[in-house]
Amino acid sequence: xxxxxxxxxxxxxxxxxxxxxxxxxxxxxxxxxxxxxxxxxxxxxxxxxxxxxxxxxxxxxxxxxxxxxxxxxxxxxxxxxxxxxxxxxxxxxxxxxxxxxxxxxxxxxxxxxxxxxxxxxxxxxxxxxxxxxxxxxxxxxxxxxxxxxxxxxxxxxxxxxxxxxxxxxxxxxxxxxxxxxxxxxxxxxxxxxx
Numbered sequence: 001x002x003x004x005x006x007x008x009x010x011x012x013x014x015x016x017x018x019x020x021x022x023x024x025x026x027x028x029x030x031x032x033x034x035x036x037x038x039x040x041x042x043x044x045x046x047x048x049x050x051x052x053x054x055x056x057x058x059x060x061x062x063x064x065x066x067x068x069x070x071x072x073x074x075x076x077x078x079x080x081x082x083x084x085x086x087x088x089x090x091x092x093x094x095x096x097x098x099x100x101x102x103x104x105x106x107x108x109x110x111x112x113x114x115x116x117x118x119x120x121x122x123x124x125x126x127x128x129x130x131x132x133x134x135x136x137x138x139x140x141x142x143x144x145x146x147x148x149x150x151x152x153x154x155x156x157x158x159x160x161x162x163x164x165x166x167x168x169x170x171x172x173x174x175x176x177x178x179x180x181x182x183x184x185x186x187x188x189x190x191x192x193x194x
Contacts, residue, residue: 078107082103085103085119093121094124098125098126105128105139113183114176115132117129117130124143126141132181135152135153135178137149139171145164148162149167151171151174154177
């Protein structure tokens with residue numbers, strides 16, 4: 001079953017299962033703390049360590065469950081883009097103003113279903129690029145101020161522009177359409193290595 005096919009009852013079942021695992025792990029940790037004064041110290045340390053490991057394993061189950069990963073923003077195009085932007089800023093490859101405007105772009109344009117973008121630094125600026133078949137979207141954020149964008153063959157539209165601000169509504173529509181077309185053509189794209 002793919003992420004797109006998840007229903008409300010399936011989500012409730014996943015959330016219930018993971019919540020139960022966390023509650024059981026928390027109970028084991030609490031129980032180990034309560035017994036701390038009675039058994040020998042070595043036994044307490046081993047019991048506490050086992051309980052903490054169980055809690056960590058349960059938390060790990062949350063982060064590795066496909067449904068929760070999508071809902072929590074992990075391994076989504078948005079999370080990936082923000083991580084790349086942080087890395088580019090950390091390496092000094094993009095300016096702070098570019099970084100802030102790029103984060104705004106990600107926050108406004110990206111949805112949980114957005115296809116991963118290729119990001120590349122460009123003389124202090126940054127380029128976002130999506131391509132699939134004959135469709136493509138490119139958005140360049142210049143250092144200081146200014147943007148340039150081009151959409152090719154997305155929803156039977158071709159357009160480009162530049163200016164001090166982006167046409168967020170139009171670009172969001174194009175990116176959403178682009179992502180839907182990629183999902184339709186290749187619903188398993190998220191499982192493929194990057």
